[in-house]
Amino acid sequence: MLRHSSAPLRLRALSIAALLLSLLSQSFSGQSQSQQSKQANEPEEGTVKLEATEVSLPVSVRNRNTGALVGNLKISDFIVYEDNVQQEISFFTATRVPVNVVLLIDVSSSLRSEIENIKAAALNFIRELGDNDKVSIMAFSDTVELIQDWTSDKSALESALLRIRRGEHTAFNDALFLAAEEQLMGVKGRKAIIILSDGVDNQASQLSFEQAFDALMHSEATVYVVSKTAILSSRINDELRMREKALIGQASQRESEYISDLKLALKILGDSEKRLTRIVEETGGRIYLPMSQRDLLGAYSEVATEIKSQYIINYIPSNTARDGRFRRVRVKCTNPNYRTYSRGGYYAPKDAPDEATTGPRLIRRDQD
Template sequence: MKTARLLLALVLVSTSAGAPVRSQEQRPPAPETVPPIRVEVDLVNVVFSVTDRRSRLVTGLGPDDFRVYEDGVQQQISRFTSETDLPLRIGLLIDASNSIRPRFQFEQEAAIDFLHTVLKPGRDQAFVISFDVSPAVVQDYTDDPQDLADSIRNVRAGGVTALYDAIYLACKMKMADGTGNDFRRMLIVLSDGEDNNSVVSRDEALEMARHHEVTIFTVSTGAPPISYNAETARMQNPCQVKGAEGDKVLEYFADSTGGLAYCPFTTIDVGRSFEQISNQLRTQYTLAYTPTNRVRDGAFRRITIESRREQLRIHHRPGYYARLEPAGSERP
């Protein structure tokens, strides 16, 4: 199968996890259409964060500040917490193409500091994938920040960019277990967003992330979209101003999965971007509801959360796939 051959490309380089695996010579074939992931849902948990119009995180809100809808129908919030304690499953995707060389070492160290800060041993786990010609697992799931740090420092820049393949395969192979009720599953993508070698399309990569309820955060390695000066230095997030085409791609992935896109001005700001992601993970809310639509038709249920307060933006996963009732079976 074409999909199996594409996955095999990543499996082969994964066997040397922890070592800097580099370019693969053969270009993998295009994948087949991905079947939906179906999950039985009695209680839907949604992890989300809130920002104001300047992209600053907003805390101190309660259940009365929100309304939740499923496919346009308002739902009753049955549980709400101001801090989520769901374990983390983090994939760090590092662009190792030639285009990101200028700030590469600074970005590596910022990513290492982030993992040291966020991961709780025995509870959270992370893996590392580097990508240029094709993606390569350089460290499989572990809760040891030092193992992750060693693998990140061993990545060397060089080659073209297969960003979409990296996102697709990271979600397909590393984020398939459990549901959004079990883990907070996220990818941190460190890249300039300029894909020029992927087999899968941007939308195929996004759909795979949605199937596995993965939130994507991006940190741009490209040139900042606007000039750095006294006025722009006060901006919380330069991605608010459209920059290069690659930055738009990164923002597309983040916005479409409930994450955030960061466009650092300087090498120092790269570290601040990771710090902002860390802060967001600490200030996420969780709400839960029992869906009014109990039909098990395998359809995608779209979730919308609205704030009762003005000028606030809610970041959350777009929805989930309902369980598909087997043919001939009856629900008790």
């Protein structure tokens, strides 16, 4: 979770990892329960075709008071700004457009007890998607594996979920990078990544969070996160209160170290939740913090509903410079009672490509 230079501190980090695992193992338990694969970059009926310089924004709209999704809006209900300059909308549709979804599933030891619940929730999500939507499944622990390449065959996806196997550590940053940089590379149309993880990278990744985040922003995918940080933090807080309440007089060194580890674990989870929140806010998605199996199933169902309810807004930027710089984008709804969710910007094209990042390798298990 944190990099330490001395052996005692490394052992302490391992004890904190074991602590998180033991707390999560007490987490909610729940009841678990052909067509040829198409490449995601093949043209699909209903796909929005873009001009070379056009920017496409999937946009969700919710009522500020109730949080409910808002439908039946028109092009006149939206205003788009790029770097605070209003843009002319070139295309708008409220008709459902096919989506390419990467399911990115954490199978490390911290989620070991929840794998069957996760599979059940992911399967329910897949069943709610449209016939023209495509899904690929990636799983990560010490390494990042492609379990199923792009397909709209729901039977193939269900079989792929059965091939997921557990691991130990959490290469979270590498998984984000490979989902964005490799799996979504060249994919046309609407793109989304759904992450199931606590987001804590415990030294297993080759890349930093900022490198992974930059790849996400280049991919132009909407990211949704289903995280266990809330339930873990709740359990650690309960344990901490119990330990501190039971203290009589001077605590032993062992007890003091354990309490200190609990506090450090809380900080690690809090920092992770801040990073996950940053991801969804900048990409136009949402974060869900389930406290039960019912909440977990509900989170995936909500994501599927939102994806089916998005508007698509395109515009041709008034700034024609091919400078590769990040352009800040904001979509506003003319009704002040409505709040929009869309990605916070994009990287302008440029003539000279960026130098490729030397990073982790994606292991293909989709042919197993």
